[in-house]
Amino acid sequence: MSMIIAGHFQLQEDVERARRALLDAGFAGERISGFYLSQPGQHDQTPIGGDHMESPGARETPEGVAKGAGAGAAVGMVAGAATSPITGPLGPVVGGLVGAHVGSLFSFSKMKEAGEREEGGGAPLENRHAGMLIAVAFDDPGLEAQAVDMLRRLGATQIERARGNIVDGDWADFDPGSAPDIIH
Structure with a gap:
């Protein structure tokens, strides 16, 4: 060389x-x-x-979306269950779906910006x-x-x-x- x-x-x-x-x-x-x-x-x-x-910085995206959707679904189902006397048996289901959607969107707000360092990584190349x-x-x-x-x-x-x-x-x-x- x-x-x-x-x-x-x-x-x-x-x-x-x-x-x-x-x-x-x-x-x-x-x-x-x-x-x-x-x-x-x-x-x-x-x-x-x-x-x-794989896009640099996107390694944790699927895991983050899944965590956000799971947490949102749980909160939504609890809220839907609390309103079930009014909404009926579909309340927890709809609450869970809406909560999962909102939770997955919230997880996107935690994503890194372009050029931001990976956690534990060195300076961007x-x-x-x-x-x-x-x-x-x-x-x-x-x-x-x-x-x-x-x-x-x-x-x-x-x-x-x-x-x-x-x-x-x-x-x-x-x-x-x-x-x-x-x-x-």
């Missing part, structure tokens, strides 16, 4: 300009990769599309921005500062460091869902 320095650009022309600059500086053309990066969640990495089989990405691989650690400086001067944002393989212009082991190691 080689050291890889990658930078984000908005325009394809900027990526081509960066490619020419890297070539002029002596970086090998087959070890430079330029490509479009889709928005987070749209990388089609699973059989159903998207990046994850910083995602890569959608747009054009150019990456250059090299084996000499002394070239890192040169690559970073060039991309920074050319206007790259979210310059990151990674380890991987760029073969024939293709970053073969690039994982769009991994957290980038942003260095500038």
